[in-house]
Amino acid sequence: MAKNNGANLGFEQKLWASADKLRNNMDAAEYKHVVLGLIFLKYISDAFLEVHAGLEADEYADPEDKDEYLALNVFWVPPEARWDYLQDRAKQPDIGKLIDDAMDAIEKDNPNLKGVLPKDYAREALDKKSLGGIIDLIGTIGLGDKESKSKDILGRVYEYFLGQFANAEGKKGGQFYTPRSIVKVLVEMIEPYSGRIYDPCCGSGGMFVQSEKFVEAHEGKLGDIAIYGQESNQTTWRLCKINLAIRGIDSNIQWGDSFTEDKHRDLKADYILANPPFNDKDWKAELLEDDQRWKYGLPPKRNANFAWVQHFIHHLSPTGIAGFVLANGSMSAGGQEGKIREKIVKADLVDCMVALPSQLFYNTGIPACLWFLSRDKNNNRFRNRKDEILFIDARKMGYMADRTHRELTDEDVQEITEIYHSWRGEGGKYEDVRGFCKSVTVDDVKKHDYILTPGRYVGFAEEEEDPEEFEEKMQKLTAELAEQFKKSEKLENTIRVNLKELGYEL
Numbered sequence: 001m002a003k004n005n006g007a008n009l010g011f012e013q014k015l016w017a018s019a020d021k022l023r024n025n026m027d028a029a030e031y032k033h034v035v036l037g038l039i040f041l042k043y044i045s046d047a048f049l050e051v052h053a054g055l056e057a058d059e060y061a062d063p064e065d066k067d068e069y070l071a072l073n074v075f076w077v078p079p080e081a082r083w084d085y086l087q088d089r090a091k092q093p094d095i096g097k098l099i100d101d102a103m104d105a106i107e108k109d110n111p112n113l114k115g116v117l118p119k120d121y122a123r124e125a126l127d128k129k130s131l132g133g134i135i136d137l138i139g140t141i142g143l144g145d146k147e148s149k150s151k152d153i154l155g156r157v158y159e160y161f162l163g164q165f166a167n168a169e170g171k172k173g174g175q176f177y178t179p180r181s182i183v184k185v186l187v188e189m190i191e192p193y194s195g196r197i198y199d200p201c202c203g204s205g206g207m208f209v210q211s212e213k214f215v216e217a218h219e220g221k222l223g224d225i226a227i228y229g230q231e232s233n234q235t236t237w238r239l240c241k242i243n244l245a246i247r248g249i250d251s252n253i254q255w256g257d258s259f260t261e262d263k264h265r266d267l268k269a270d271y272i273l274a275n276p277p278f279n280d281k282d283w284k285a286e287l288l289e290d291d292q293r294w295k296y297g298l299p300p301k302r303n304a305n306f307a308w309v310q311h312f313i314h315h316l317s318p319t320g321i322a323g324f325v326l327a328n329g330s331m332s333a334g335g336q337e338g339k340i341r342e343k344i345v346k347a348d349l350v351d352c353m354v355a356l357p358s359q360l361f362y363n364t365g366i367p368a369c370l371w372f373l374s375r376d377k378n379n380n381r382f383r384n385r386k387d388e389i390l391f392i393d394a395r396k397m398g399y400m401a402d403r404t405h406r407e408l409t410d411e412d413v414q415e416i417t418e419i420y421h422s423w424r425g426e427g428g429k430y431e432d433v434r435g436f437c438k439s440v441t442v443d444d445v446k447k448h449d450y451i452l453t454p455g456r457y458v459g460f461a462e463e464e465e466d467p468e469e470f471e472e473k474m475q476k477l478t479a480e481l482a483e484q485f486k487k488s489e490k491l492e493n494t495i496r497v498n499l500k501e502l503g504y505e506l
Helices: 011-021 028-056 066-070 083-087 095-109 128-138 146-150 153-175 180-190 206-217 234-245 305-314 335-346 410-424 442-447 467-484 489-502
Strands: 195-199 225-231 251-255 269-274 316-327 350-355 368-374 388-393 437-441
Touching: 011 128, 011 153, 028 066, 028 083, 028 095, 028 128, 028 146, 028 153, 028 234, 083 095, 083 128, 095 128, 146 153, 153 206, 153 234, 180 206, 180 269, 180 316, 180 368, 180 410, 195 206, 206 225, 206 234, 206 269, 225 234, 234 251, 269 305, 305 316, 305 335, 305 368, 335 442, 350 410, 388 410, 388 442, 410 437, 437 442
Parallel strands: 195 225, 195 269, 225 251, 269 316, 350 388
Antiparallel strands: 316 368, 350 368, 388 437
């Protein structure tokens, strides 16, 4: 299968390799803001200078009139913040302070950027020779001029760098970045053409960027969608604001914890797209025991998965659709989580479940899945899907992009989404495919104790082992393991958890 994932990553890789060499001993989490802040500065300066040159050529225009730029939706960049001014001084020992002053000046003249831009380039820990090198490097690429915008040079560089920083940061990196192929599946599945889009844990804003790309690709009007988001980490919130600002995406992105200080309390969204932290153990549950959002049950104090699910449901409009990522355990966990999941299934909110391949994420090795919830399965734009759930097992899809990370190809994304769309009645004939997808009734799910693991329902591909033989072997192996490890409580508990995720009980 062709490894086509959309962008030609030639110069982005070279640019990253050069920038990474200049990092020295700086932690990737810090370096991220140094580089991405400068990329933003270069972008708005390029866009400004192109308009500036046009106004200089017009004898009736004033190239230093701020209103001329506001009228064209271009950021006003004061003289001391323009890229050529800074690059001419890149080798000076005070270059860090000059950049901080430039960021301050831009925020002062553009109120929607207030408190967003990084302003700690003058700190002693940042090697000024390396900083000058980064300025020279970024100065070699056009970002904000008309030609560069038409090729989305900035989008490609910014997205590639976000992914590389997530990789370099390891577990911490995934807090601000969801791999592009996963975002693409979510967006292509729920098709956010128009209405309110909400992400209460929006990271660096990738869901919103892909949503805008989706609307644009289908020749819709970008103004037809309204974007709402919230992010609890302040530095990541800044990344998101910058990421959206450089693309001219109008949005309402708030900073704060969505559980304890929901900044969009009254919002009812038409679409919800999200990748919340997996299995979050410290979500301040003790402060929220009587919260109105827990309609289907009080989430356990040591795991926020079903707090997030119920938060999403609470914020859905009467015809809203949600698509989000969760750890695989959410599909089969027992106890209080199992009871909440049962009530959500009985309420006929679950539309589709997708099991994902392993190694897709930068931040965790925990296997993940996609949930799709629909408030109105009766006839909202699609066929009546009342009491039906579609299960898709995509665990064998994708390719290894490098030694540790897997990616879904565009063909994979298309195959998953076309199955869902045909099942919803959007064209094409839906058919169950053994080992890949199956449409199941809620009554069938009830027989499986409301477990939502796709592998339980789709069966095995024709060439694979017979499901009944496999079931017998698993039962036998389960019994043997129970006997063999009953003296080792710790190991037994580990095995119990792992087998439970697969849908088997010791």
